[in-house]
Amino acid sequence: MQPILRGGKLRLMLKNNFIKTLVFSILSLIFVCSTQAQDYVEITPKHDENHKTESGDEKYDPIPAIMSHVADAHDWHFFDYNEHSYSMPLPVILWTEKGLVTFMSSAFHHDNLGHHAVEKNGMRFIKFNDRIYQLKDNAPVEYDIEYVTKPLDLSITKNIFAMLMSVALLFFVFLKTANFYKKNGAVAPKGIASFMEALIVFVRDDIARVNIGEKKYMKFMPYLLTIFFFIWFNNMLGLIPWIGGANLTGNIAVTLVLSAFTLVITNINGNKAYWGHIFWMPGAPAPVKILLLPIELVGVLTKPFALMIRLFANITAGHIVVLSLISLIFIFKSIAMSAVAVPFALFISVLELLVAFLQAYVFTLLSALFIGTAVAEHEHH
Amino acid sequence: MYAAIGAGLSVIGAGIGIGRIGGSAMDAIARQPEATAKIQTVMIIAAALVEGVALFGVVVSLMGL
Amino acid sequence: MNNPLVTPELGLIVWTTLVFCILFFLLAKFAWKPILKAVKDREASIEDALGLAEQTRKEMVALSANNEALLNKAREERDEMLKDARTVKDKMINDAKAIANTEAERIISSAKEAIQNEKLAAITDLKNQVATLSIEIAEKILKQELATAEKQRSLIDSAVGEINLN
Numbered sequence: 001m002q003p004i005l006r007g008g009k010l011r012l013m014l015k016n017n018f019i020k021t022l023v024f025s026i027l028s029l030i031f032v033c034s035t036q037a038q039d040y041v042e043i044t045p046k047h048d049e050n051h052k053t054e055s056g057d058e059k060y061d062p063i064p065a066i067m068s069h070v071a072d073a074h075d076w077h078f079f080d081y082n083e084h085s086y087s088m089p090l091p092v093i094l095w096t097e098k099g100l101v102t103f104m105s106s107a108f109h110h111d112n113l114g115h116h117a118v119e120k121n122g123m124r125f126i127k128f129n130d131r132i133y134q135l136k137d138n139a140p141v142e143y144d145i146e147y148v149t150k151p152l153d154l155s156i157t158k159n160i161f162a163m164l165m166s167v168a169l170l171f172f173v174f175l176k177t178a179n180f181y182k183k184n185g186a187v188a189p190k191g192i193a194s195f196m197e198a199l200i201v202f203v204r205d206d207i208a209r210v211n212i213g214e215k216k217y218m219k220f221m222p223y224l225l226t227i228f229f230f231i232w233f234n235n236m237l238g239l240i241p242w243i244g245g246a247n248l249t250g251n252i253a254v255t256l257v258l259s260a261f262t263l264v265i266t267n268i269n270g271n272k273a274y275w276g277h278i279f280w281m282p283g284a285p286a287p288v289k290i291l292l293l294p295i296e297l298v299g300v301l302t303k304p305f306a307l308m309i310r311l312f313a314n315i316t317a318g319h320i321v322v323l324s325l326i327s328l329i330f331i332f333k334s335i336a337m338s339a340v341a342v343p344f345a346l347f348i349s350v351l352e353l354l355v356a357f358l359q360a361y362v363f364t365l366l367s368a369l370f371i372g373t374a375v376a377e378h379e380h381h
Numbered sequence: 382m383y384a385a386i387g388a389g390l391s392v393i394g395a396g397i398g399i400g401r402i403g404g405s406a407m408d409a410i411a412r413q414p415e416a417t418a419k420i421q422t423v424m425i426i427a428a429a430l431v432e433g434v435a436l437f438g439v440v441v442s443l444m445g446l
Numbered sequence: 447m448n449n450p451l452v453t454p455e456l457g458l459i460v461w462t463t464l465v466f467c468i469l470f471f472l473l474a475k476f477a478w479k480p481i482l483k484a485v486k487d488r489e490a491s492i493e494d495a496l497g498l499a500e501q502t503r504k505e506m507v508a509l510s511a512n513n514e515a516l517l518n519k520a521r522e523e524r525d526e527m528l529k530d531a532r533t534v535k536d537k538m539i540n541d542a543k544a545i546a547n548t549e550a551e552r553i554i555s556s557a558k559e560a561i562q563n564e565k566l567a568a569i570t571d572l573k574n575q576v577a578t579l580s581i582e583i584a585e586k587i588l589k590q591e592l593a594t595a596e597k598q599r600s601l602i603d604s605a606v607g608e609i610n611l612n
Contacts, residue, residue, distance in 0.1 A: 072455065174477035178480040197485060226473050
């Protein structure tokens, strides 16, 4: 009976996978369809109303659609239907010279070209290419680039909203895991704890302990675990169209902050030997020491800089590749193209699942490595 | 256009690099099959690092887009 | 640098820093600390259990060696006891045999003596009876010989004749 049963299970699994594939391809299709109606002006202000209608019959350019998908936005866009955009408005928070200004992004009425100005506290704001600008008081109706300034934009954008959701998910998962241990004591884990414990132990043994050393690794475990799961969860959530979809870890501002944390943690924990290696390389002749000083100092910054670029570029590249493949359908203007594009997009998406884990791993590993070099004892010098 | 050429060029470098890493890892695994897990880990890290360098190129291409 | 993708936005930087800090401190306090502690405790308990098992195994080995020695000793003792018993038994048998022999000899000799005595008694008895018989015969003969007065006379005469009066 066993093999037959197993066969049945396998068939069920295949069927399940097939359904998933189908759902995914449909979602991907809608994902791209939803942006098709939009149009973008490449250069900033001075816009005329007929620009939109002019570009209608031209060759499809996938770059604006792809770029708008991997970039941040002020509302959570779901789809367009009958020339109407369906999206979730998000709060806009601006810090201007007159103080804090808040309103919902729906006040722009899906305008992304600076046509519709929102009046608030006697100031006018426009949204252009998903960035909010303030019009100067003397700006005419046909305003120009000289008439806009950029206020400090602290809006809950799509990426920040996605980040808050991922943080909620992280709290849910790990407080549940912690709760399991609190309730049951140090027993063999079950459910969500058994899955997460394997990864926590992986981070501890294969990342922290190996690279930082037996004596000091426990001090850095909370940071490494947080950064690992933050990146991994957001990488994975970013791969889900609609629900996640936000390219959070593929946003350079986010990776900048994450790598800045690594930079700060590495350098405030740097011991004498670490700084000695930077400022006065031991074991080298004096002229070489002077030569190495600027190189080492630059190295302090390039290492986290590489972290920033690596994560940003890997995740963004993944999103771009998937979107480019789907864009093929619109470039060739043929639904038949989806027979090629969708399986390829699926393949890349599956690969991206691996990349999502790998990049979280590599970021954490390199952070641990940098911290490890900063706190390492150099007995042999 | 130039962005595409730049991205292509960086992909060539990464392709050669990752190819060499993969090939060497294969050799190493053939020589020491018992160390497969360790070699794989190191291989993936090295490949990710090479890929990172290639993506630097891609980012620079993006900046020119 | 005009691509918005590679220009970090200040708002996002501020929010990410804030959110990540909160996430870090809350997770560190409420998740990582208890989880890592539990994992460590369990590992320690597993290590303890393994150590205990190893120790028990060693003890078991020692115990079985001890048992073996004890068994060997017991076996030796048993052999010794058996040997002793066998010698005791042999001795007893031999003793019994010796006693039986002497007893038998004693009985035989006493029997022989008794037989001798009986024989002697019988012979004595026979002798007595013969003597009695002889006397009786002699009496009868005498009675017949001396039944008449002439016979008595003749006898006295012959006896007086024989006496020499010196």
